[in-house]
Amino acid sequence: MSFDPYMVSLIAAAAVVTYLTRIGGYLMIMRMSRIPPRMEAALNAVPAAVLTTLAAPAFFDGSIAVKAGMLLALFIGWRFSHMLMLVAGWALVLLLRHFAGL
Template sequence: MKLDAANLAAIIAMALATYATRVSGLWLLRFVRVTPRMQAALDALPVAILTAVIAPALMKGGTADILAAGVTLLAASRLPLLATVILGVSSAVLLRHLIG
């Protein structure tokens, strides 16, 4: 990819849009009383988003992807989210390399 002015402008615009959505969410939450139920929903969002991203790929995937999903599920029952994501990605890369 050639980094010309149009590509650079697009990258900067996307970065600003991403930053603006994150900051606006935090800013808006200052005006809302967060109930325990709302907090539970917010706490569940990362796992729900990861599931929505991974599930379609898993349905189309092969043996390596299914085995990596099993490793990830086992890790999720014992490890924090970041460690689970790292282990899941690592196992997917390794198993795809070994199994194909």
């Protein structure tokens, strides 16, 4: 493995941009006396957007076992605890992979 100055500078630039974006948002909100309703609505939508960004590729690119596990977790999550949702989805994926070869 060799030292690549281009890669190191790219990683450093990405770190600086990430830091500036995070600190910029913090400084912007700290200067406000109150958060406008539209900005509050946008901030409230961030967790759902992040979850969708993480789950959608796994669902559409995953195997049948992964899709079944995610659907089971979705239905269990509506009614029961999050821990039961995670365990049930995980267990279904393991069982389908082991016994059905999916």
